[in-house]
Each structure stands twice: as C-alpha cells, then as structure tokens.
C-alpha cells in the first residue's frame with residue numbers, strides 16, 4: 001500500500017455507508033462514529049490506513065491512543081504470524097494461566113518507575129475496568145471508605161465505578177447510579193480544596209482514593225500544573241490516602257516518558273494502563289492488592305493470548321526503537337511548527353485561529369476560536385484525508401502513531417493550513433453524506 005493520502009470517493013464511500021447504515025440500526029451501543037470502515041484486508045502502513053472503499057487516510061488520532069505503532073508494524077505482524085502457528089489461541093487467562101500473563105506483568109513492571117516500588121500488576125480487558133479495579137483495590141484497603149475523589153473535567157471510563165469518577169459529559173452519566181464522590185478543580189487550587197475537604201467534611205480515613213489524569217484526555221488535553229500534582233501527592237502521602245494516576249490515554253510512552261505523571265516528579269500508589277497496551281492493567285505494590293483469592297477477577301482478565309502478545313511486543317518495540325525520545329522530539333517539532341502557523345494565521349486572518357497550543361511528546365492539542373470552527377476543521381480535514389479528534393469544548397487533539405516522521409508532520413500542517421483557509425471563509429463544510437454519521441451529527445448539536 002502506498003503511504004500517501006488518497007480520497008477517491010465521497011466519505012463515507014458506498015461500501016462503508018452500507019455497513020454503517022445497517023450497524024447504526026443494529027448496534028445497541030451506537031455512539032460517536034467516524035464515517036469510514038477499515039479495509040477488510042487490514043490495508044495500512046505506518047501512519048496511513050485504507051478504508052473499505054480504498055481511500056487512504058493519514059491518521060493523527062491513533063484510534064484515541066490505542067494504536068501506538070501505527071498500521072501493520074513489522075514487529076506486530078511477526079508476533080501475529082508466530083501465534084498463528086500455535087493452537088488453541090483462546091484461554092480464559094485469569095484462572096487458566098498462559099505464560100504471556102506473567103511476561104506482560106514483568107514487562108509492565110520493567111517500565112514502572114522505581115520510586116513507586118511497584119512489584120505487582122493486575123490484568124483486565126479495558127481502560128474502564130483498569131480504573132474500576134484500581135479503585136476497588138484502594139477501597140478494599142480502606143474499610144472506613146465513604147467516598148472517592150476525582151477532578152473536574154475528568155474522564156475515567158463508563159463502568160459504574162469508573163463512571164462515578166468521570167466528570168465529563170452528562171450524556172455519559174444521566175440515569176446511572178454513582179458511588180459517592182467529591183471533585184477538586186483541575187487547577188493550582190486542588191491541594192487547598194483537598195485540605196479544606198479533609199478538615200471540614202470527611203476524615204482522611206474515609207476517603208477511598210484520589211484519582212487523577214496528569215494530562216486530561218477527553219477533557220481537553222489539559223496538562224496539570226506542577227503545583228497541582230505535587231500538592232495532591234504531598235497531601236495524599238501525609239494522610240495515607242491512595243493516589244491513583246489514570247494513564248489509560250496518556251501512558252505507554254505517548255508523552256515522551258513511559259507515564260505522564262513522571263513529568264511531575266511524583267510517584268502514585270497505583271497507575272492504570274490500557275489503550276496502547278492492548279489490555280487493561282493496574283500496577284502497584286503488592287501490598288495494595290487484596291490478599292483474598294477472588295476479591296478481584298474476570299474470566300478474560302488480560303484478554304486474548306494474542307492481545308497479551310501484542311501488548312508485550314508493543315513495549316519491547318518502544319524500548320528497542322527508543323520511541324520515547326522520538327516522541328519527545330517529534331512532539332516538540334509539531335508544537336513549534338503549529339506555533340509558527342498560529343503566528344502566520346494571526347497575520348492572514350486578523351485573529352489567530354490556532355490558540356492555546358499544548359502538549360507533551362505526541363499528546364498534543366490546540367483550540368479554535370469557537371466550537372463550530374473546531375467541528376468544521378475536524379470535518380474538513382477528514383474530507384482532505386486526515387483523521388484528527390476533537391477534545392474539550394474547542395480543542396483538536398493531535399496524537400499520531402509513535403512512528404510518525406517529520407515529513408508526515410509537514411504534510412499534516414500543510415493540510416491544516418488549507419483547512420483553516422476553507423473554514424475561515426465559512427464555506428459549506430457541513431454538507432453531504434459525511435454529515436449523516438455520529439461524528440458529524442454530534443457536531444451539529
């Protein structure tokens with residue numbers, strides 16, 4: 001497959017439209033959906049993928065951080081080939097052990113910072129389940145627990161425990177019961193607010209956990225301040241309150257360190273991982289996990305044996321190709337080029353259309369002046385063959401696979417510049433079949 005953008009049909013193309021239209025009727029969990037369907041033969045290479053209608057897109061969204069090595073990375077293909085020789089591939093891995101379960105835990109521990117004293121991990125399937133189990137482990141060690149604490153704007157997943165910690169959009173929460181929670185503002189004031197809470201409302205022993213994303217994902221790629229993270233960690237340590245870093249979106253090297261909390265010189269008691277890891281995981285010192293058998297478990301904990309193998313290969317490949325350094329370098333290049341484009345656009349369009357550029361490594365975002373303009377740009381870029389994702393109220397997140405090159409960053413920037421020109425003229429961006437799908441329907445609300 002040629003690594004080159006090529007949009008040959010309207011989006012979605014006829015084959016994709018047929019599948020999406022039927023799926024929309026039959027899928028009980030219909031949610032925001034991008035108007036393409038991946039090619040049946042898995043066509044893709046590097047940062048490019050082909051859809052079922054043979055359109056080729058440049059992916060700057062990495063399936064929301066779940067595709068760190070891009071499409072058809074040789075190391076992953078090799079692993080898949082290797083496993084095809086072995087049968088059966090399916091094992092209910094929590095109770096019926098495969099060696100990969102241990103290998104995955106050991107790989108994860110090899111990339112946990114020493115200061116955490118992590119010597120155990122629990123494997124599960126998704127990000128929400130990782131959060132769910134981290135908060136369960138924390139609560140189990142705190143019999144006086146009355147409530148948990150999370151941050152305003154947080155997203156921690158959609159199972160009921162994780163959803164209780166989420167503070168993102170009403171649609172995700174309405175009608176569902178919640179475990180008791182308090183929120184702290186995602187700002188320099190968080191430490192002071194926690195101290196007030198502990199002196200006025202709830203005894204430290206009654207707080208089950210504090211959970212934080214060092215860089216908020218769905219909330220808008222908001223980077224915590226050093227003060228916020230350090231204050232929260234200091235107080236939770238002093239008061240013996242379990243501190244959980246949710247690294248489901250920001251972890252596994254995306255920000256240029258293995259885990260985003262490492263940018264703040266702190267070590268949590270627990271961290272969660274999923275997405276880029278392929279399976280869900282909770283990492284901590286063994287003392288934090290319940291010591292009664294069956295207190296936490298799930299049939300498919302750690303997923304399919306192939307999922308475990310893919311996750312292990314992902315970690316090894318990131319190490320082997322020094323992708324943490326590359327992510328830091330490419331992220332700095334992208335932010336610098338965006339800053340130049342912002343300055344340029346300020347000259348051309350009277351006001352800068354690119355605002356509030358932020359990020360670490362390859363977890364980056366910027367804001368547009370309005371929500372509508374953000375939505376126009378996401379859509380226009382898709383029409384031009386580039387996948388980016390919205391975040392927060394007016395943000396666009398840029399999270400290409402770790403194997404992105406400067407050339408691909410330059411291609412993205414050229415396309416962004418032309419999308420800005422088109423959208424600034426208020427042209428007919430929201431038209432055609434592309435607008436019939438979740439992604440665009442949401443944008444019109």
Ligand SMILES: Cc1ncc(COP(=O)(O)O)c(C=O)c1O
Pocket residue numbers: 064126127128129131155156157158213217218246247248249250274275
């Ligand atoms: C920070 C964070 N935590 C948890 C989750 C939930 O993960 P999953 O969708 O795999 O359940 C997400 C998903 O976007 C996330 O970004």
